[in-house]
Amino acid sequence: MADIKTRDFSAASAVSILDPQLRKALAQVGTGFDAARRAAIDEVSQELWDEWREEARQIKIHTLDHLDYYLDLLDQNVTKAGGHVHFAKDAAQANDIMGELVRTRNIKVATKSKSMVSEELSLNPALEAQGVDVYETDLGEYIIQLAKETPFHLVAPALHKTKEQVAQLFTDKLGIPYTEDINGLAAAARIALREKFLQADLGISGANFLVAETGTLVIITNEGNGRLSTSAPRIHVGITGMEKVIPSMQDLAVFLRLLPRSATGQGITSYVSMVTGPRRADDEDGPEEFHLIIVDNGRSKMLADPDLREALYCIRCAACLNICPVYQKVGGHAYGWVYPGPIGAIVTPSLIGLKEARDLPQASSLCGACREVCPVKINLPRMLLHLRQKSAESPDSSERSAGLVPNLVAGGYTRLMRSPSLLKLSHTWGRWKQNVWAAMPFFPLTKRNGMIRKTSLPLLSRWTRSRDLPELPKNAFRDIWKKELSQDKDGR
Amino acid sequence: MDGTLGVPKAEFLDSVRRSLDRQPVAPDPAYPRLLDDLSSLQDQTQRIRARIAETRPVLLDKFAEVAQARGWNVHRTSDPENAMAHIQSLADSLGVKNAVRSEQEVFGQVMVDAPLEAAGINMTTVSHGPDSSRESLRSSIIAADIGLTGADYAVVETGSVIVLPRKGLSRLVSVVPPVHLALVRPEDLIESLDDLFVLRRLEYQEKGGDMGSYLNFITGPSRTADIEQTLVVGVHGPKEVHLVLLG
Numbered sequence: 001m002a003d004i005k006t007r008d009f010s011a012a013s014a015v016s017i018l019d020p021q022l023r024k025a026l027a028q029v030g031t032g033f034d035a036a037r038r039a040a041i042d043e044v045s046q047e048l049w050d051e052w053r054e055e056a057r058q059i060k061i062h063t064l065d066h067l068d069y070y071l072d073l074l075d076q077n078v079t080k081a082g083g084h085v086h087f088a089k090d091a092a093q094a095n096d097i098m099g100e101l102v103r104t105r106n107i108k109v110a111t112k113s114k115s116m117v118s119e120e121l122s123l124n125p126a127l128e129a130q131g132v133d134v135y136e137t138d139l140g141e142y143i144i145q146l147a148k149e150t151p152f153h154l155v156a157p158a159l160h161k162t163k164e165q166v167a168q169l170f171t172d173k174l175g176i177p178y179t180e181d182i183n184g185l186a187a188a189a190r191i192a193l194r195e196k197f198l199q200a201d202l203g204i205s206g207a208n209f210l211v212a213e214t215g216t217l218v219i220i221t222n223e224g225n226g227r228l229s230t231s232a233p234r235i236h237v238g239i240t241g242m243e244k245v246i247p248s249m250q251d252l253a254v255f256l257r258l259l260p261r262s263a264t265g266q267g268i269t270s271y272v273s274m275v276t277g278p279r280r281a282d283d284e285d286g287p288e289e290f291h292l293i294i295v296d297n298g299r300s301k302m303l304a305d306p307d308l309r310e311a312l313y314c315i316r317c318a319a320c321l322n323i324c325p326v327y328q329k330v331g332g333h334a335y336g337w338v339y340p341g342p343i344g345a346i347v348t349p350s351l352i353g354l355k356e357a358r359d360l361p362q363a364s365s366l367c368g369a370c371r372e373v374c375p376v377k378i379n380l381p382r383m384l385l386h387l388r389q390k391s392a393e394s395p396d397s398s399e400r401s402a403g404l405v406p407n408l409v410a411g412g413y414t415r416l417m418r419s420p421s422l423l424k425l426s427h428t429w430g431r432w433k434q435n436v437w438a439a440m441p442f443f444p445l446t447k448r449n450g451m452i453r454k455t456s457l458p459l460l461s462r463w464t465r466s467r468d469l470p471e472l473p474k475n476a477f478r479d480i481w482k483k484e485l486s487q488d489k490d491g492r
Numbered sequence: 493m494d495g496t497l498g499v500p501k502a503e504f505l506d507s508v509r510r511s512l513d514r515q516p517v518a519p520d521p522a523y524p525r526l527l528d529d530l531s532s533l534q535d536q537t538q539r540i541r542a543r544i545a546e547t548r549p550v551l552l553d554k555f556a557e558v559a560q561a562r563g564w565n566v567h568r569t570s571d572p573e574n575a576m577a578h579i580q581s582l583a584d585s586l587g588v589k590n591a592v593r594s595e596q597e598v599f600g601q602v603m604v605d606a607p608l609e610a611a612g613i614n615m616t617t618v619s620h621g622p623d624s625s626r627e628s629l630r631s632s633i634i635a636a637d638i639g640l641t642g643a644d645y646a647v648v649e650t651g652s653v654i655v656l657p658r659k660g661l662s663r664l665v666s667v668v669p670p671v672h673l674a675l676v677r678p679e680d681l682i683e684s685l686d687d688l689f690v691l692r693r694l695e696y697q698e699k700g701g702d703m704g705s706y707l708n709f710i711t712g713p714s715r716t717a718d719i720e721q722t723l724v725v726g727v728h729g730p731k732e733v734h735l736v737l738l739g
Contacts, residue, residue: 025720032721066521068508075501080701086497087504097497139727140718156718163720186716186724193728198634213526214696214703224667224714224729231663231706242508248525249693253685256650264717267562268650270729272709279705282659284618284629286705296504304511 001091001297002122002150006336006348006357013330013363022331025160033155033322036265037373043267044257055254057377060313063246067303070212070245071294077215081277083290094239094295095126101291102132105235107201111193113219113226114138115206116316117241117295119151119338120351123204134204135196137225139189146173152332153340154318155263160331193225203229203287205275207240208315209255210292213248217275217292220259222266227273236275236287242294243303243312255315258375262317298351307386311346313376320370320380326363335360342370342380346387354391358401361387409459430472433457447471533694540687551648551681552739558651563712563725564674564735575602575736579640579673582734583608586671588637592616595660596642598675601738604640618662629662639665639672639730645691646676649684652711653735656704663706667714672730674710678739 005012016022041049063070075085088094102110110132112118124145127134136145140157144150146169151157158166163180171178176188205226209218217238219226230236246252260266279286302308321327321341332340337357339347342364349357361384364370370380391401416422434452438445446454451468455461463469498504509516528536544551552568560566567578579602583591591613593599605615616632633639641661645654653674657663666672682688696703714729725731 028721062523067512068505068514069521071508072505087501088498093498100497139716158718166719182719182722183724185719186727190727222715223727227667227708228728247523250525250686250689253689256685268652268711270712270715274707277705283657283705284659284662286657286663300507300511
């Protein structure tokens, strides 16, 4: 599997927040992708959009609830069309299947169109270990492959790179003259990869959808690399998570309406390609062999958990990343594995374990924007809370996100709020501290406009490091009540 | 040919079934769309065809508008002579030396070969004979400055041209050359994605469960915005796409 750096979430986000270049790239996520998404929805009307979302959600609920049936149907129909289906329990097994295929077919060069699952499995290193030269062909994926990085975003993997960085990368790796012209850079990639498409023995693709009824693999692309990867080489291998299946070809219509609009604001992408088996005897071209590798790799655990099953409805549009205040600040790499953003904060702990990724469910303000934009109406905040609860209540301390100090603080706070006399005592002390002792050199306190700007008091100093703390008002409500408001002569 | 690699299917499905807490012999889920039989799909198709026939003039206008907005350069004419003149002048202005076209019905209506050849263009028609000519076909496509195809369907909702690669229709003609030109006839038009998939399902059932190996939607030029979210056209596929609408 891909390298896991999820434990470094806090440290990595602290670094990326201060990176001015990331600030610039991430600022465009809202103005670019999300604005385009909203415009595309306005064009069809929110009402119709919500009808589509509900239809898509119902299809996903039904399919996932009967997944064994639809995987079986899919397998039968791929086989009937002349293809081969292979099932993999985990990453190692998926890579072994691919290894077996490239060995027995003497494959030397492979081109790959964009596939998040292949990132999850670390398929490229596994193929390279078999002596296969594998080329990413989506422009963004190609850039990060050359830079030896992981995707920064589900739809735009090289979002964090400036044109200057890409220019330098292409000069170093492709030996082309330095140019910051984006058209020129894309043209250089076209020339370099065109040669590879024509050399390749193997084309690898992911799948956006798998139609059980006909045994069809569907990919949705804009560049044309998906078409070339599934047409030019003599073997095509599709590799994908088991949750991608849908029952009928007619179910595809609603997803073709939702996915491009949610991802890039397009009414439809430049290309949608539907592959059903290898080329037929009469066809002019196309692969002689078609294989489909269906991967579990932790998904059956999510399926088994009624609180997490919903995360498998995801169609990887990245709308939740684009709208998320946390993703917009920390970017994709801080999440430490393959899937970033709110959906990543759910999928990652579910697939690699809460122990490794216990901090990710905390990476949310629970504002609910992700749920509102989700084209299949996934209730992401609910699952983030569920994972937080699971982490907090875990008997295994390595699964708990909060350390000893926050737990003590939370425990103390609970005690304080439950005891009227303790609360009164602390308010009295607080007023004295804030009003009388504020300027004393021992634990000093800075105030402005009714706010405490800074204090070095233990615990509260952490709060005032990044926020102001309102001053306690001059008179406590309990005293006002007693003196002025209560009708009861005892002040109750 | 080796069989299945990885875990046996039965074992994999068992584990999925256990996750779902489903019985080993669970009843079929009875999904309404999968219950459509041949006659129900024929009925649906008939209704779709009737609706399209009734509204064709409106649909033609709408298709031209949507296709243009999605990046096609649309030329509308019902006169085959005019279509040919348009293609000829386009080839001339692009400086085309090599062209490749598919073998489709529409080229019997718009006969492009003779005039383009007369203009000194080297024309190749997709049609493989013995196996060896597959390679030479591929070389011709790689050398071509423009690829010409018809459309198996044209979807009004999305402005898409749908091609079904098969004998006479290469997968590569519409993606490898830097320019693609598609000829669309009024009878190719269908209104929506829903229409398209009903029609495809009917063909699937009529042909005993085989509707061909490939289906491709083409909607405008090849695009990317992977560098600084800046739009570039023509990254791996054509940078320029033309659509001649014959109606």
